[in-house]
Amino acid sequence: MIEPAVSLQSVTKTYGSFTAVDDFSLQVERGIIFALLGPNGAGKTTLIKILTTLMRPSSGDAFIEGHSVLTHGKQVRRLIGVVPQENNLDRYLTARENLVFHARMHGLSPQHYNPRIDRLLDLIGLANRQSDFPDTFSGGMQRRLVVARALVHDPQVLFLDEPTTGLDPQSRRVLWDHIQTLRSRMTIFLTTHYMDEADTFCDRIMIMDHGKALVDGTASALKDALSQAHIYEVEFRNHSDRYEEILRSLPFVESLERSGNAFRLVLTGEESLKPLMDSLGSSDVRKICLQEPTLEDVFLELTGRTIRE
Amino acid sequence: MLVMRRSIFSELVAVTAYPLTLYLAFGFGLKGYIADVEGIPYPLFIAPGLISMTAVNAAFTESAWSMWFHRRVQHTIEEYRVTPITVYDIVVGKIFSGFCQGAIKGMAVAVVIFILTPFRMDYANLTAYLIYIALGSMIFSCLGTICGTTIDKPENIGRVESVIIVPLIFMAGIFFPLSSYPAAIQPLIGMLPTTAIFEGARQALLHGTLNWRFLVVLLASAAVTFAVAAVTFTRKMSE
Numbered sequence: 001m002i003e004p005a006v007s008l009q010s011v012t013k014t015y016g017s018f019t020a021v022d023d024f025s026l027q028v029e030r031g032i033i034f035a036l037l038g039p040n041g042a043g044k045t046t047l048i049k050i051l052t053t054l055m056r057p058s059s060g061d062a063f064i065e066g067h068s069v070l071t072h073g074k075q076v077r078r079l080i081g082v083v084p085q086e087n088n089l090d091r092y093l094t095a096r097e098n099l100v101f102h103a104r105m106h107g108l109s110p111q112h113y114n115p116r117i118d119r120l121l122d123l124i125g126l127a128n129r130q131s132d133f134p135d136t137f138s139g140g141m142q143r144r145l146v147v148a149r150a151l152v153h154d155p156q157v158l159f160l161d162e163p164t165t166g167l168d169p170q171s172r173r174v175l176w177d178h179i180q181t182l183r184s185r186m187t188i189f190l191t192t193h194y195m196d197e198a199d200t201f202c203d204r205i206m207i208m209d210h211g212k213a214l215v216d217g218t219a220s221a222l223k224d225a226l227s228q229a230h231i232y233e234v235e236f237r238n239h240s241d242r243y244e245e246i247l248r249s250l251p252f253v254e255s256l257e258r259s260g261n262a263f264r265l266v267l268t269g270e271e272s273l274k275p276l277m278d279s280l281g282s283s284d285v286r287k288i289c290l291q292e293p294t295l296e297d298v299f300l301e302l303t304g305r306t307i308r309e
Numbered sequence: 310m311l312v313m314r315r316s317i318f319s320e321l322v323a324v325t326a327y328p329l330t331l332y333l334a335f336g337f338g339l340k341g342y343i344a345d346v347e348g349i350p351y352p353l354f355i356a357p358g359l360i361s362m363t364a365v366n367a368a369f370t371e372s373a374w375s376m377w378f379h380r381r382v383q384h385t386i387e388e389y390r391v392t393p394i395t396v397y398d399i400v401v402g403k404i405f406s407g408f409c410q411g412a413i414k415g416m417a418v419a420v421v422i423f424i425l426t427p428f429r430m431d432y433a434n435l436t437a438y439l440i441y442i443a444l445g446s447m448i449f450s451c452l453g454t455i456c457g458t459t460i461d462k463p464e465n466i467g468r469v470e471s472v473i474i475v476p477l478i479f480m481a482g483i484f485f486p487l488s489s490y491p492a493a494i495q496p497l498i499g500m501l502p503t504t505a506i507f508e509g510a511r512q513a514l515l516h517g518t519l520n521w522r523f524l525v526v527l528l529a530s531a532a533v534t535f536a537v538a539a540v541t542f543t544r545k546m547s548e
């Protein structure tokens with residue numbers, strides 16, 4: 001078997017009595033874009049910090065390209081690029097100096113890093129701002145600079161913790177285009193809140209909550225799993241209140257959500273459709289349709305609908 | 310691992326202003342009132358101390374605030390830590406950069422004081438004097454690193470400065486000879502590393518002598534503070 005790019009073996013991390021990551025195991029094969037999804041506080045950042053040697057697991061071990069984060073931290077750090085959740089640029093260094101400083105910490109020589117940095121600055125569209133300080137940049141520009149910094153030493157595994165959170169759609173787009181171009185050259189391990197990003201760009205998705213993995217697979221596999229759930233949307237012309245009562249009384253309606261005259265129902269199975277139509281009649285139904293589940297449905301189904309801070 | 314410094318010039322002006330004011334106020338303002346101290350004119354008596362004070366203070370301030378800033382505000386320490394350099398490299402780099410700040414600012418004050426008052430002094434004494442300044446900056450840079458590593462709230466760093474560092478410096482006889490202390494507490498004061506720095510530096514500059522007892526105190530303090538700084542930082546980083 002080929003060695004996985006990232007491997008976690010029964011990793012647990014506790015903060016005092018609180019367990020942030022709970023006996024977590026995972027293997028990520030080389031060359032893919034892997035997305036870790038989960039609500040706030042699920043333990044995503046903690047996992048990334050363990051994988052990037054910033055934090056030691058309370059128990060278990062993790063490996064990057066076969067090197068243990070516990071015993072071979074230095075080798076691990078040679079191979080990884082890290083984009084943390086919060087930008088951590090040095091505001092007293094210019095954009096270019098930030099990259100140069102990073103290259104020097106990786107022990108690269110100027111002949112080696114200067115051309116690379118030129119190319120990266122070009123690629124992220126900051127070539128003409130390279131002698132400005134990061135303070136003067138927009139959020140999207142700072143984010144791109146942090147990504148460029150993580151790429152200066154040509155890492156084999158790139159970690160991105162919520163790379164696009166807080167960016168406008170254009171900046172998200174630019175950043176994703178950039179990440180896409182890296183696809184063939186390295187393994188990419190990222191976390192995100194945006195389901196559409198995971199759906200469109202990622203080869204494999206894992207949803208986690210409370211420090212545990214819930215599901216794992218390609219976007220379409222995850223959606224297929226949920227499509228057994230039979231979600232329908234029904235909209236009425238009028239008398240919606242009366243219909244709500246009827247719907248609530250039906251035994252085969254598993255769950256019901258209302259917004260105005262429209263209802264979103266989950267039925268126990270396909271065979272319930274006929275009795276449903278019979279009890280509603282046809283005079284007031286404006287529309288009834290089967291809903292394809294989105295990745296967001298999968299996510300909400302697994303992690304619940306209550307807000308977390 | 311030196312973090313580059315901008316605006317070093319304006320900083321130097323600001324840094325030299327304070328000891329210079331002290332120098333002019335005490336050294337010349339009080340000249341008429343204060344007789345020679347132990348046979349040395351008062352301005353000459355306080356000059357070496359002011360230079361050393363600037364150096365050690367700058368070393369402390371730089372390493373404490375820079376460590377705190379990179380750790381708590383910019384989180385750049387986390388960026389350093391995901392590269393192949395080790396935690397040990399980082400703490401040594403920080404201590405070294407505090408040390409350099411101390412050395413540079415001490416030099417600046419020294420140059421200005423020397424220009425203002427042409428001392429008849431022996432330039433051969435300078436080497437001995439520099440040993441004290443270097444050791445002093447080293448110790449205070451380590452102390453600063455310890456504070457910057459363990460203290461999360463900026464106001465508490467300010468408190469440590471005014472409650473521990475400043476008294477340590479002023480008690481050590483920059484402005485008055487140690488013989489003005491009551492005989493009972495003189496041995497205690499003599500044990501302070503700051504006494505070793507200031508008194509030793511003065512003896513070195515004015516008489517060209519190296520006091521072995523002071524040097525031992527300083528070397529030991531430097532070794533201890535360095536070890537404590539390295540251990541504290543490593544601990545903090547593996548939390």
Ligand SMILES: Nc1ncnc2c1ncn2[C@@H]1O[C@H](COP(=O)(O)OP(=O)(O)O)[C@@H](O)[C@H]1O
Nearest residue numbers: 015018020038039040041042043044045046047
């Ligand atoms: N240093 C810490 N001390 C105590 N609890 C922490 C610490 N860091 C994170 N946590 C807790 O661990 C849980 C997981 O956090 P995190 O990994 O940041 O989640 P995510 O990145 O998925 O939002 C959260 O409940 C958070 O409050």
Ligand SMILES: [Mg+2]
Nearest residue numbers: 044045046085
């Ligand atoms: Mg997070």
